[in-house]
Amino acid sequence: MFTIAFRNGISNGQAPEGATVYNEEYLQDSYKKINLKAQVGETFMDFVSLTGNIADSRHPYVSLVDDADSISENPWFFRQLRQFLDLGIDNEAFFSMSCLMYFLELTGLQIPPIHYELVRKPGHEDDCLEDCIEALEDMDHFEHSMRAYLAAGTEIYDTPLTVYQCNSIEDVCIASLHFLIINQYNIRKCKNCGRYFVAYLRSDAEYCTRVSPYNKKKTCREDGPKRTFEASINADVVKKTLKQIESARRMRKHRNPDNWDIQTEFDEWHTAMVRWRKNYQSGGISAEQFLAWLEEHRSYTEDWDYEENYI
Numbered sequence: 001m002f003t004i005a006f007r008n009g010i011s012n013g014q015a016p017e018g019a020t021v022y023n024e025e026y027l028q029d030s031y032k033k034i035n036l037k038a039q040v041g042e043t044f045m046d047f048v049s050l051t052g053n054i055a056d057s058r059h060p061y062v063s064l065v066d067d068a069d070s071i072s073e074n075p076w077f078f079r080q081l082r083q084f085l086d087l088g089i090d091n092e093a094f095f096s097m098s099c100l101m102y103f104l105e106l107t108g109l110q111i112p113p114i115h116y117e118l119v120r121k122p123g124h125e126d127d128c129l130e131d132c133i134e135a136l137e138d139m140d141h142f143e144h145s146m147r148a149y150l151a152a153g154t155e156i157y158d159t160p161l162t163v164y165q166c167n168s169i170e171d172v173c174i175a176s177l178h179f180l181i182i183n184q185y186n187i188r189k190c191k192n193c194g195r196y197f198v199a200y201l202r203s204d205a206e207y208c209t210r211v212s213p214y215n216k217k218k219t220c221r222e223d224g225p226k227r228t229f230e231a232s233i234n235a236d237v238v239k240k241t242l243k244q245i246e247s248a249r250r251m252r253k254h255r256n257p258d259n260w261d262i263q264t265e266f267d268e269w270h271t272a273m274v275r276w277r278k279n280y281q282s283g284g285i286s287a288e289q290f291l292a293w294l295e296e297h298r299s300y301t302e303d304w305d306y307e308e309n310y311i
C-alpha cells in the first residue's frame with residue numbers, strides 16, 4: 001500500500017498578502033522509503049503520456065507496485081483513461097464529478113479511500129498552540145484550544161493534505177484525476193510533444209514545460225509556437241504543390257489515352273505519391289523531403305525507377 005497526497009490553495013484559507021499558494025503532490029511508501037514531491041497531477045500527466053512498455057519505464061508508479069508487469073494486465077484502462085482525458089480536453093463538461101463517476105462505472109473502478117491530514121509545519125513540531133492566545137477566565141481548555149487554532153493555527157499547522165490510499169496504478173491514476181477534477185485544474189495536451197500536462201498558470205496554455213523532443217535545449221513552450229507555425233506553412237505549401245502537380249499529370253494522362261507509357265507512368269507515380277504522402281502525414285519524412293520528391297517528379301519521368309521511389 002502507498003499513498004498519494006495533495007495540498008493546494010492558500011495556507012490559511014483566505015488570501016492575505018504574500019500568502020503561500022500550495023501546489024504540491026507527495027507520493028509516499030514508507031515501507032519502500034519512497035517520498036516524492038511534485039506539482040499537483042504532475043506524475044499522473046507523465047504517466048498517461050508514456051509510450052512503449054510501461055513496465056520498462058522509470059516512472060515512479062512502476063516502482064510503487066510490486067509486480068510491474070501487472071500494469072500491462074489492464075491495457076484497456078490505460079486506453080480509456082486517455083480517451084477520457086481527450087474528451088475532457090475537447091469539452092470540459094466531461095471533467096465533472098458526475099462524468100468521472102460514470103467513467104468509473106464503465107471501467108469498474110472506484111475512487112480510492114480518502115482521508116485528510118493536518119500536519120505541523122517543519123520546525124513547529126514542539127510549539128504549543130495555546131501559548132498563542134491568552135485564555136479568558138471562564139474558558140475551558142477545549143475552547144481555548146479551538147480559539148487559538150482559529151487565531152494562530154496557520155503559524156504552526158500547514159494546510160491539510162488530501163491523502164488517497166492506493167494499492168495499484170489504477171488507484172493512483174483515479175486519485176489524481178479525482179483531485180484534479182474537483183479542484184478544477186486545467187488538463188491540456190501539448191501541441192508540440194503531444195503529452196498531457198496541467199496548465200497551472202494559464203488555462204489556455206498550449207505547450208508544456210518539458211524539454212522539447214525536437215530541441216533538447218528548449219522547452220515545448222519555447223520551441224512549440226515557432227515549430228507549429230512553420231509546420232502549418234509547410235502543410236499549406238505541400239497541399240498546394242501536390243494539387244498542382246497531380247492535376248497537371250492527370251490532364252496529361254487524359255489527353256494521351258493511347259500513350260501507354262504516359263498511362264503507366266502516371267499510375268506508378270500515383271502509387272508512389274500515395275506512399276510518400278502517407279509517410280509525410282505520419283511524420284516519417286519532413287515537409288521539405290516530401291516537397292523535394294514532388295518537385296523531382298513534377299513532370300513525366302521516363303524509365304520510372306520503382307525501387308528508387310519506393311518508400
Ligand SMILES: [Zn+2]
Nearest residue numbers: 190193208220
Ligand atoms: Zn510538450
